[in-house]
């Protein structure tokens with residue numbers, strides 16, 4: 075039996091993680107849950123799973139939350155201190171990091187500091203603090219297991235050879251909703267169009283990231299830190315059907331792929347039962363009805379975000395924190411209708427290029443760059459809207 079704390083339990087990954095827990099009641103016990111502002115669904119989850127704690131991370135909600143409606147055996151905690159208390163509890167074996175954005179970094183660092191394994195959906199954690207997070211995991215003997223379907227696929231493919239036999243990895247990308255849309259019409263892309271992902275049903279931020287292909291840029295950086303790769307060992311290929319989740323090429327030329335219908339419950343479960351495989355409720359492959367699988371090279375001019383991902387892998391230091399914060403701020407502004415779709419990557423490119431770079435930053439340095447980039451993104455937005 076593994077005791078789990080699930081951060082971001084009300085989101086897309088969070089609710090699918092609870093689905094996995096429902097299917098494996100003899101293996102997985104939920105002892106802590108967190109949400110940011112959706113406290114009612116959080117309390118409903120507590121009524122079903124009877125965790126020891128729940129945390130509401132938005133402290134501004136303290137007057138709104140009806141604490142008396144929480145399951146009687148569950149303690150209500152608040153903010154970052156609540157997250158820290160949950161993830162460091164001696165009873166906890168694994169923390170599922172399913173929050174969105176750089177807000178997930180501290181929870182993962184606290185969990186690793188306390189010697190817990192982390193199942194990581196929150197890729198922003200590695201984009202911002204890759205060296206700090208991986209060094210801490212190594213020092214404390216903790217496993218850092220990916221939930222992202224591409225990185226789970228890479229982990230699964232890597233069971234077929236030694237790490238020094240890996241020539242390169244090939245991350246697949248669906249290409250998002252605008253793979254075929256004429257580039258000259260990109261500035262008229264609406265929020266609804268950008269949120270409509272062709273193969274995955276995800277949270278709002280990652281859906282926009284998939285539309286700009288910034289999601290793949292973040293995954294390139296995530297892969298570098300998870301698997302210790304250099305930029306020339308990472309390739310991206312467009313595969314619109316999202317059936318081949320990624321591949322590993324070994325030095326002898328053999329390529330191992332992980333293949334399954336798009337269903338996040340499979341990689342979530344693998345991260346929680348690794349290295350064991352157990353029956354999963356996830357959709358099963360039916361080759362007869364699948365049709366053809368297509369692969370094409372990514373168009374770096376259409377999706378310039380991809381170049382930024384490789385640039386951050388080469389630069390390291392504070393560049394991931396700058397890119398991530400600029401992107402989070404720009405996506406939020408796009409979702410508020412304040413900037414055009416293409417402005418998202420323009421802002422990221424500009425702030426990545428001009429941020430105060432440091433090659434060996436501390437956590438405080440990363441936080442300072444994160445703050446700087448968010449403020450600059452707001453100034454950028456104001457200058458665009460005043461034109």
Ligand SMILES: NC(=O)c1ccc[n+]([C@@H]2O[C@H](COP(=O)([O-])OP(=O)(O)OC[C@H]3O[C@@H](n4cnc5c(N)ncnc54)[C@H](OP(=O)(O)O)[C@@H]3O)[C@@H](O)[C@H]2O)c1
Nearest residue numbers: 082084085086087109110111112173174177195196276277
């Ligand atoms: N969805 C996918 O299929 C998928 C696949 C691979 C990787 N990922 C990654 O997994 C992470 C979660 O994605 P998602 O699609 O599940 O997002 P989501 O549906 O938007 O859910 C985000 C979760 O994080 C919580 N949250 C939001 N802001 C927060 C903050 N400032 N502090 C603490 N918690 C906060 C939300 O709480 P409230 O509900 O209260 O707002 C919610 O529980 C992202 O890093 C994403 O890139 C997602």
